[in-house]
Amino acid sequence: MAKDSKKSGRQAHLLSHLEQNHYVSIEEITALYGVTTQTARRDIMALEEQGKVRRLHGGATISTPVEPSVLRQRRVDNATAKERIGLLTAELIPDGSAVFIDTGTTCEAVARALVKRRDLRVVTYSLRVATTLSESTDFAIAVPGGFVRQVDGGVFREETAEYIRRFKFDVAIISVSGIDHEGDIGDDDHAEVAAVSAAMAQAGRVILAVDSSKFGRRALVRLASLRDIHTLVTETLPPEPLLGRLHRSNVQIHT
Structure with a gap:
């Protein structure tokens, strides 16, 4: 006892x-x-x-480093901007691509727009993304096993990053909690950062899809720098000095 x-x-x-x-x-x-x-x-x-x-x-x-109420609020914040970002991101994905899709409300908007593409092969750790695509397309979809974070449908376990490393992607579509003025991008969750880092390492092109509320925000866990990103999709141009860092990092900006 x-x-x-x-x-x-x-x-x-x-x-x-x-x-x-x-x-x-x-x-x-x-x-x-x-x-x-x-x-x-x-x-x-x-x-x-x-x-x-x-x-x-x-x-x-x-398990949940960010308060569930905060995550739920993110589902409704800037919803219109996220839908526009989703549509624009989907236009950048050629039919037949192998695609990694991150979790989060912006990536869910991307998934809703991707139903117009054809013959995609998708890996995601977001059950919401997987459900959206499986209900409306005949894409090949792979999801790792693990515990489900109910507030956003993210699936995690110790082996999630290793599972993602088994694949090769034409494009990795990611979203983050913040892009600080030093040009670092990050999230508030170690597990998400580990999964996304694995996907970025296996991708020929990385698209960062974020709304303008993420500009200038410092996240808890560093994921990468702007030099590791090929394309930024957002609804409005970021302010200086972030805009200058994007140009110096040769990041294509789509608004």
């Missing part, structure tokens, strides 16, 4: 640590609590089964 109490207390403290730091490695857990790597992994697995954390390679991240 004392052993179970000790384990429960350790896992509760680990969850509190994750809520503050958003990510913890196996090595950090062993050092913090004086346990073996096997025990650290079992603690992570137990918290994952409760839906509280998501395993990543070598560690874990908090």
Whole structure:
């Protein structure tokens, strides 16, 4: 009984640590609590089964680092702009392409517009994107297995990034939480960043689809820099100095 109490207390403290730091490695857990790597992994697995954390390679991240209310609000913010961005992005995708599509409301708008394309092969970790395309097209669609984040339909597990690395893409369509004035793009979730990084590395072209509310915003986790992006699709030109950084990074801008 004392052993179970000790384990429960350790896992509760680990969850509190994750809520503050958003990510913890196996090595950090062993050092913090004086346990073996096997025990650290079992603690992570137990918290994952409760839906509280998501395993990543070598560690874990908090299941929902952003408040659900914030994520729900993003579903309605700038909805008209996102629909326009979706239509313009879809025009840039040739029929027959192999495409990765990120999660989020902007990428859902892209998916709704992509139903007019033909013979696409799509990989996504967004159930909302996959459902939109599967109901309206005959595209080949691949989705990794894992736990579903109910607020946005994202699917995550430790092996998600490795699953995505098995594919090669003509185009990766991504969206992010922010593009700061230093030219870094990022998100608020380690698991999303890991998945999108894997897709970008396998893509011949990367399209960043974001509305103007993301300009000048610093996200929690760095994903890449503007030099790693080929095309930006948005509803209005970003302000300086961000616009200058886009030009110096040779990013094509579509508005």
